[in-house]
Amino acid sequence: MEISTYLPFLILLLLGLSFVGNSLEQINGGLFPDGFLFGTASSSYQFEGAILEDGKSLSNWDIFSHKPGNIKSGENGDIADDQYHLYMDDIELMHSLGVNSYRFSISWARILPEVVLDPSEFCQTEGINLQFSDGNSTTGIQPFVTLNHYDIPQVLEDRYGSWQSSQMQEEFVYFAEICFRELGDRVKLWATFNEPNVVAKYGYLMGTYPPGRCSAPFGNCSDGNSEIEPFVAAHNIILSHAKAVYNYRKHYQSKQGGHIGIAVHAVMYEPLKEEEADQKAAERALAFFVAWFLDPFFHGDYPSEMRRILGHRLPIFSSEESKKLKHGLDFIGVNHYTVLYAKDCMYSPCDSGGHLIEGFVQSTGERDGVPIGERTSIPTFFIVPNGMEKMIKYLVTRYNNTTMFVTENGFAQLDQPGDSGSELLNDFKRVEYHKSYLASLQRAIREGADVRGYFVWSLLDNFEWRYGFTRRFGLYYVDYRTLMRTPKFSATWYKEFLANYSITNEEAIKWNSSK
Ligand SMILES: *[C@@H]1O[C@H](CO)[C@@H](O)[C@H](O)[C@H]1NC(C)=O
Ligand SMILES: *[C@@H]1O[C@H](CO)[C@@H](O)[C@H](O)[C@H]1NC(C)=O
Numbered sequence: 064m065e066i067s068t069y070l071p072f073l074i075l076l077l078l079g080l081s082f083v084g085n086s087l088e089q090i091n092g093g094l095f096p097d098g099f100l101f102g103t104a105s106s107s108y109q110f111e112g113a114i115l116e117d118g119k120s121l122s123n124w125d126i127f128s129h130k131p132g133n134i135k136s137g138e139n140g141d142i143a144d145d146q147y148h149l150y151m152d153d154i155e156l157m158h159s160l161g162v163n164s165y166r167f168s169i170s171w172a173r174i175l176p177e178v179v180l181d182p183s184e185f186c187q188t189e190g191i192n193l194q195f196s197d198g199n200s201t202t203g204i205q206p207f208v209t210l211n212h213y214d215i216p217q218v219l220e221d222r223y224g225s226w227q228s229s230q231m232q233e234e235f236v237y238f239a240e241i242c243f244r245e246l247g248d249r250v251k252l253w254a255t256f257n258e259p260n261v262v263a264k265y266g267y268l269m270g271t272y273p274p275g276r277c278s279a280p281f282g283n284c285s286d287g288n289s290e291i292e293p294f295v296a297a298h299n300i301i302l303s304h305a306k307a308v309y310n311y312r313k314h315y316q317s318k319q320g321g322h323i324g325i326a327v328h329a330v331m332y333e334p335l336k337e338e339e340a341d342q343k344a345a346e347r348a349l350a351f352f353v354a355w356f357l358d359p360f361f362h363g364d365y366p367s368e369m370r371r372i373l374g375h376r377l378p379i380f381s382s383e384e385s386k387k388l389k390h391g392l393d394f395i396g397v398n399h400y401t402v403l404y405a406k407d408c409m410y411s412p413c414d415s416g417g418h419l420i421e422g423f424v425q426s427t428g429e430r431d432g433v434p435i436g437e438r439t440s441i442p443t444f445f446i447v448p449n450g451m452e453k454m455i456k457y458l459v460t461r462y463n464n465t466t467m468f469v470t471e472n473g474f475a476q477l478d479q480p481g482d483s484g485s486e487l488l489n490d491f492k493r494v495e496y497h498k499s500y501l502a503s504l505q506r507a508i509r510e511g512a513d514v515r516g517y518f519v520w521s522l523l524d525n526f527e528w529r530y531g532f533t534r535r536f537g538l539y540y541v542d543y544r545t546l547m548r549t550p551k552f553s554a555t556w557y558k559e560f561l562a563n564y565s566i567t568n569e570e571a572i573k574w575n576s577s578k
């Protein structure tokens with residue numbers, strides 16, 4: 064079996080990041096803590112392209128995006144930003160921006176195209192023995208690596224029904240092990256999963272992400288069971304995380320000196336009306352969407368709010384699993400974009416929505432027809448800057464001031480036919496968005512939250528899942544015919560912001576060793 068040339072690619076990418084460009088400014092204190100990471104984020108399927116190159120097998124997203132009707136615009140990530148070939152150009156963009164970190168994810172279908180659990184098969188691979196020549200240099204751009212950002216080998220879907228099966232736990236641990244072993248001398252920050260709460264909800268409850276499973280009234284799928292499968296998928300993902308972390312702690316962490324966590328989609332919820340029922344509903348909404356994937360790593364079980372309502376529908380952790388779950392992360396990755404209202408459906412039933420499996424909560428972006436914040440081109444993303452501060456404070460309180468990174472925050476422009484490129488380049492709204500969210504984050508930090516980084520989603524315009532290329536999140540505009548990258552106004556702003564506050568860190572993150 065071949066493991067493709069992907070590991071050498073990743074190693075070259077990491078080496079490129081460690082190159083110290085000459086545009087980096089020196090530290091002069093500033094509004095964020097010393098060693099704070101400022102970066103941009105990306106993911107393999109949304110950026111890499113090179114769908115079948117160097118032995119990569121098809122991923123679930125390759126299959127899903129090619130099925131007519133799944134992606135509104137009919138587009139797919141076959142080429143995307145072609146970062147697989149243009150990564151050196153992108154590293155140069157990052158050095159010129161002056162960021163000190165880059166968050167990206169690893170394509171599982173490139174690392175293990177055929178998914179065979181036999182370590183003897185990949186040890187021989189040529190190129191894998193590339194050694195880093197520059198030791199533990201912490202200058203340059205610190206990599207922040209997500210092991211799994213939605214895309215999994217389709218083979219696993221076909222063989223096991225992916226996250227429906229507990230077999231996935233061993234598959235994930237094996238994949239993670241390769242990454243720790245081969246890249247851990249350079250990568251000190253790992254997130255196991257990106258937004259597993261979105262994977263479970265969109266993949267198995269609404270059926271709008273692969274594997275596209277659901278049942279009525281939650282979605283329109285040919286197969287699935289929305290009342291059971293999201294919780295089974297979540298359970299297997301949570302245990303996959305816990306086992307990979309356990310393995311990392313046991314065999315790699317002390318040797319490599321890294322840290323590991325998970326990145327959740329952190330929607331903040333506020334009561335629709337200032338009454339107790341809706342306040343409780345907002346708390347339930349947070350538990351059912353955010354704490355669902357975090358409580359287990361602190362308490363060894365799902366949120367009590369979920370247990371109370373879901374009862375036997377929620378899978379059980381054995382006492383041994385429970386033990387492994389606790390201390391299951393070093394940091395929380397916070398992907399924050401929006402705030403929604405929560406309306407109670409427990410004390411007074413709602414006409415539609417707010418089902419038991421949703422915690423008897425209906426979420427909405429409007430109160431009496433007035434949106435909670437300015438609308439954006441993503442229907443559930445409203446601009447509510449103080450949501451950042453509230454979200455961070457919720458996590459500080461619920462998780463005893465655990466270390467956090469804002470692993471995503473960003474603004475999407477709509478790319479309408481007929482829009483001129485220059486309109487998209489003058490993205491003043493994006494700059495306002497980041498300024499106000501950063502100010503909100505700064506307030507949370509000033510009040511004691513232990514936040515150590517902020518990643519703009521995203522470096523480049525890229526393949527925005529169901530929206531294809533019609534939503535543009537990049538600091539750089541990508542012309543998808545030529546793949547040319549052009550800085551938007553926001554790229555210029557970020558560069559100046561970083562130079563002003565001068566975030567270059569000599570020592571990377573100063574971790575409190577007791578954490
Ligand atoms: C790199 O880090 C490891 C573990 O922290 C340490 O043992 C080793 O000496 C370091 N190497 C260099 C070149 O600094
Ligand atoms: C459900 O999906 C089927 C097949 O894709 C389609 O024909 C039908 O119109 C859809 N129904 C609704 C209510 O969207």
Ligand SMILES: *[C@@H]1O[C@H](CO)[C@@H](O)[C@H](O)[C@H]1NC(C)=O
Pocket residue numbers: 463
């Ligand atoms: C919270 O964190 C502090 C400091 O890290 C620790 O001393 C304390 O025991 C923790 N409390 C809980 C309930 O975990």
Ligand SMILES: *[C@@H]1O[C@H](CO)[C@@H](O)[C@H](O)[C@H]1NC(C)=O
Pocket residue numbers: 464510511512513575
């Ligand atoms: C949270 O932890 C950080 C870093 O350890 C510390 O500086 C801060 O005072 C703590 N905040 C609270 C609210 O305990």
Ligand SMILES: *[C@@H]1O[C@H](CO)[C@@H](O)[C@H](O)[C@H]1NC(C)=O
Pocket residue numbers: 556559560563
């Ligand atoms: C950089 O600092 C200058 C001088 O304090 C200020 O006028 C400018 O607005 C700052 N730029 C950014 C992007 O923060």
